[in-house]
Amino acid sequence: MNGRLTFGEFSAFTALIWGLSNPMRNIGIIINDLQRFMASLSKIIEVYYAHPDIVNEHKPVVKRRYNGLIQFDHVSFKYDNVTVLEDISFTVEPGKTIAIMGATGSGKTTLINLIPRFYDVAKGRVLVDGTDVRKLELDELRGNIGVATQDVLLFSETIDGNIAYGNPDLPEEDVMKFATLSAAHDFIRKMPDGYDTVVGERGVGLSGGQKQRIALARAMAVQPPILILDDTTSAVDLETEEHIQKSLRDLDYSCTKIIIAQRVSTTAQADRILILDNGRIIEEGSHAELLAKQGYYYEVFKLQTEGIGRQANAHG
Numbered sequence: 001m002n003g004r005l006t007f008g009e010f011s012a013f014t015a016l017i018w019g020l021s022n023p024m025r026n027i028g029i030i031i032n033d034l035q036r037f038m039a040s041l042s043k044i045i046e047v048y049y050a051h052p053d054i055v056n057e058h059k060p061v062v063k064r065r066y067n068g069l070i071q072f073d074h075v076s077f078k079y080d081n082v083t084v085l086e087d088i089s090f091t092v093e094p095g096k097t098i099a100i101m102g103a104t105g106s107g108k109t110t111l112i113n114l115i116p117r118f119y120d121v122a123k124g125r126v127l128v129d130g131t132d133v134r135k136l137e138l139d140e141l142r143g144n145i146g147v148a149t150q151d152v153l154l155f156s157e158t159i160d161g162n163i164a165y166g167n168p169d170l171p172e173e174d175v176m177k178f179a180t181l182s183a184a185h186d187f188i189r190k191m192p193d194g195y196d197t198v199v200g201e202r203g204v205g206l207s208g209g210q211k212q213r214i215a216l217a218r219a220m221a222v223q224p225p226i227l228i229l230d231d232t233t234s235a236v237d238l239e240t241e242e243h244i245q246k247s248l249r250d251l252d253y254s255c256t257k258i259i260i261a262q263r264v265s266t267t268a269q270a271d272r273i274l275i276l277d278n279g280r281i282i283e284e285g286s287h288a289e290l291l292a293k294q295g296y297y298y299e300v301f302k303l304q305t306e307g308i309g310r311q312a313n314a315h316g
C-alpha cells in the first residue's frame with residue numbers, strides 16, 4: 001500500500017463500509033426490539049401469575065337474588081398503612097335509601113367500594129343479607145349490585161348497547177323506560193341516530209351530565225336489589241335531579257339505595273343520612289333530625305338553600 005490508496009481501492013472500501021452499515025443498523029434495531037419483547041414478556045408473566053387479594057370463597061352456584069340488607073359492623077379500612085375508614089357501623093334495611101355526605105377525601109367512595117368487595121376491610125365486617133361479603137360468591141354478590149360511579153365509563157357502542165350492557169337481553173322498550181327514568185330519553189331522541197347513536201371514544205361526545213344519566217340508566221336496567229350511586233347526579237341541573245330522585249323512589253322493583261351526594265336536595269329524600277369526616281361517621285339521622293342537631297349538615301343546608309332563598313325547615 002505504501003501509504004497510498006488508489007481510486008479503485010477507495011471506491012471498494014467505501015462500498016464495503018456501506019454494505020456493512022445496513023446490517024449493523026439492523027442488529028441495533030433487533031437488539032432494541034428484543035429488549036422491548038423481554039420487558040413486555042416479564043409484564044405478561046407477572047400479570048398471568050398474579051394472585052388477586054380478593055378471593056372467591058365458593059365455586060359458582062345458582063345465583064340468588066338478595067333482599068338487600070346491608071350492615072357495616074365496626075369497619076376499618078387502610079390503603080397500605082394509611083387509615084381511611086375508622087370504626088364504621090350502620091345498617092340499611094332492604095328497600096331503604098341511605099345518603100352519604102362529607103368533604104372530599106372523607107372516605108365516601110372507599111366505603112361503598114367495600115360492598116361489592118372491590119377492597120376487603122382491615123377490621124370488622126361488611127354483611128349483605130346477614131352474611132359477611134367475604135363468604136359470599138363474588139359473581140353472585142356483584143351481580144346483585146348496580147353501581148353508577150363518578151367517573152362514567154361509556155363503551156364505544158350504541159347508546160342502546162351501553163344501557164343494556166349489564167342486562168343484554170333487555171327489550172328495547174325497557175331500555176327506553178330506564179332512559180326515561182334517568183331523564184336521558186329526551187336528549188337521546190334528539191341525537192342523529194337516537195338509541196343507535198354510537199358514543200364513547202369512537203362516537204359522539206356527550207356532556208358530563210348526559211354521561212351520568214346513561215350510566216344511571218345502565219345501573220337501573222340491571223334491576224339490582226342494591227343500587228350504589230356515587231355522586232351520579234352532580235353534573236345535572238336541579239330540575240333533572242328532581243325527576244331522577246322521583247324515579248328512584250318509584251322503581252318497580254325492591255331496591256336498597258346507597259347514594260353519595262353533595263346536594264341537600266338529594267339527601268333530604270333519604271331515609272337516613274351519614275356524614276363522614278376523615279373516615280369517621282360524625283353525624284347520622286334523618287334530614288329533620290340532622291337539621292335539629294345544627295351541626296355539619298345544618299351548615300351545608302344553610303349554605304345551599306340561602307342562595308335560592310329557601311327557609312331552613314327543621315321539619316324537612
Ligand SMILES: Nc1ncnc2c1ncn2[C@@H]1O[C@H](COP(=O)(O)OP(=O)(O)OP(=O)(O)O)[C@@H](O)[C@H]1O
Nearest residue numbers: 079080084102103104105106107108109110111150
Ligand atoms: N387507591 C387508593 N390508594 C391510596 N389512597 C387512596 C386510594 N383511593 C383513595 N385514597 C385516599 O383515601 C382517602 C379517601 O378517598 P375517597 O375517594 O374514599 O374519598 P371521597 O370522600 O369519596 O372523596 P371525593 O368526594 O373527592 O370522591 C383520600 O385521602 C384518598 O386520597
